[in-house]
Amino acid sequence: MLPDIEKLLELQVADKEIRQLQEEIAALPKRVAAIEDKLAGTKAHREAIRAAGKADEANRKKFETAIQDLQGKISKYRDQSLDVKTNDQYKALLHEIQFAEQEIRINEDRILEVMVNVEVREKELKAADAELQAEQAEIEKEKQEARRVTAEDQKKLAEWNAKRDGLRRGMAEDWLRHYERVMKFRGSGLAEAREQKCMGCQVMLRPQTYNEVRIAEKVVVCESCQRILYFDPANEAKVEQQVAEAVHARRRPRPKADAAQAWFYRPDYGEEGEVLLVFTNGGSSSTRRVYEMLTGRQVGGVLAREGTYRLAFPEDLTDTAVRLNGHWEEEEMVEWAAEIPSSALDILHNDLRAAQREHAKAGGHKPHSPSPAEHTAAG
Ligand SMILES: [Zn+2]
Numbered sequence: 001m002l003p004d005i006e007k008l009l010e011l012q013v014a015d016k017e018i019r020q021l022q023e024e025i026a027a028l029p030k031r032v033a034a035i036e037d038k039l040a041g042t043k044a045h046r047e048a049i050r051a052a053g054k055a056d057e058a059n060r061k062k063f064e065t066a067i068q069d070l071q072g073k074i075s076k077y078r079d080q081s082l083d084v085k086t087n088d089q090y091k092a093l094l095h096e097i098q099f100a101e102q103e104i105r106i107n108e109d110r111i112l113e114v115m116v117n118v119e120v121r122e123k124e125l126k127a128a129d130a131e132l133q134a135e136q137a138e139i140e141k142e143k144q145e146a147r148r149v150t151a152e153d154q155k156k157l158a159e160w161n162a163k164r165d166g167l168r169r170g171m172a173e174d175w176l177r178h179y180e181r182v183m184k185f186r187g188s189g190l191a192e193a194r195e196q197k198c199m200g201c202q203v204m205l206r207p208q209t210y211n212e213v214r215i216a217e218k219v220v221v222c223e224s225c226q227r228i229l230y231f232d233p234a235n236e237a238k239v240e241q242q243v244a245e246a247v248h249a250r251r252r253p254r255p256k257a258d259a260a261q262a263w264f265y266r267p268d269y270g271e272e273g274e275v276l277l278v279f280t281n282g283g284s285s286s287t288r289r290v291y292e293m294l295t296g297r298q299v300g301g302v303l304a305r306e307g308t309y310r311l312a313f314p315e316d317l318t319d320t321a322v323r324l325n326g327h328w329e330e331e332e333m334v335e336w337a338a339e340i341p342s343s344a345l346d347i348l349h350n351d352l353r354a355a356q357r358e359h360a361k362a363g364g365h366k367p368h369s370p371s372p373a374e375h376t377a378a379g
Contacts, residue, residue: 001232009190014160015164016188018161025150028146029146032139032146039136039139042128042132052117053121056118059114063114064111067104067107071104074097181226186225188200190230192230192231193209193231194231194235195236200222200227203222205222238362252325255324255325259327260281261278261280261281262279262323263278263325264279264316264324265293268318277291279316285306286313289302289333296342296344296345298336322355322356326344326347
């Protein structure tokens with residue numbers, strides 16, 4: 001292997017570590033902010049309970065005053081009834097007294113209702129207080145943890161940055177720039193050439209290009225993705241062995257590189273995390289749809305760009321992208337609307353698992369996994 005490429009491979013490891021550390025450092029304050037949001041929500045909930053309690057108290061006073069007024073009225077009617085002259089007048093007063101007594105009963109019921117409410121609210125308030133206390137403790141713990149992890153990450157970052165600077169010194173300027181440009185857009189600047197293919201973009205290499213990479217007399221780049229290519233004889237031997245094994249075992253069909261529709265899995269799609277992407281080439285343009293990996297719900301709309309998808313969406317095809325088997329007609333996908341139906345989602349999930357098993361067997365190190373648990377199993 002060319003010394004420059006050996007250095008670039010080390011540089012790529014350093015660059016990936018640095019990026020991961022930077023992402024981790026940036027993510028920590030977000031986690032603390034999320035708990036702080038929750039805390040604010042609990043505080044607001046507690047305030048709402050207290051306000052409702054105050055309203056109850058005011059209502060109870062209002063109902064008590066109403067009862068006193070009604071009792072006053074009743075004794076006034078009773079006094080008047082001693083002086084009435086006619087039976088009709090007497091009946092009218094009796095009716096007023098009955099009406100007032102009925103009103104008193106209504107207000108007594110209301111007071112009872114309020115008292116039941118007060119009991120419920122006291123319990124709610126206690127629960128909210130406990131929750132608040134737990135969340136405050138949690139946020140303190142999280143903040144401490146974030147400070148600790150950040151300090152550790154900063155230290156590691158400084159070490160990796162020093163290593164990176166050391167590697168860059170004395171490296172051919174042209175190739176360093178080329179590597180950095182491709183790294184920036186694709187998440188990796190180098191790719192292994194294996195089985196006649198660029199492992200970065202999975203495109204077949206021309207025989208002459210592949211041979212040039214194997215001979216390793218000069219630096220060669222993939223014409224399709226521009227990654228700098230290297231050849232690892234140890235992996236080629238592994239591949240040959242794997243091919244021999246595959247003759248006996250049923251093998252996952254390999255997605256066609258030139259298919260008009262291509263599905264991919266990405267474990268690291270920005271804020272969305274794990275997603276499924278589907279690209280469709282049509283005429284002189286191509287489209288992209290993005291779906292949540294686990295639910296199949298569509299993220300955003302259909303994006304169309306000029307050119308075939310490999311040229312139009314290079315930023316999506318990082319080397320963590322796993323190409324999947326699967327094909328559905330455009331009309332059918334339009335009918336899905338905002339969600340992949342479970343039948344189609346199962347096919348994609350199964351194929352991803354098969355791809356990950358294959359990758360694990362091949363001794364891969366790329367984290368192509370739908371969950372942290374399986375990640376450990378596959379890695
Ligand atoms: Zn390539």
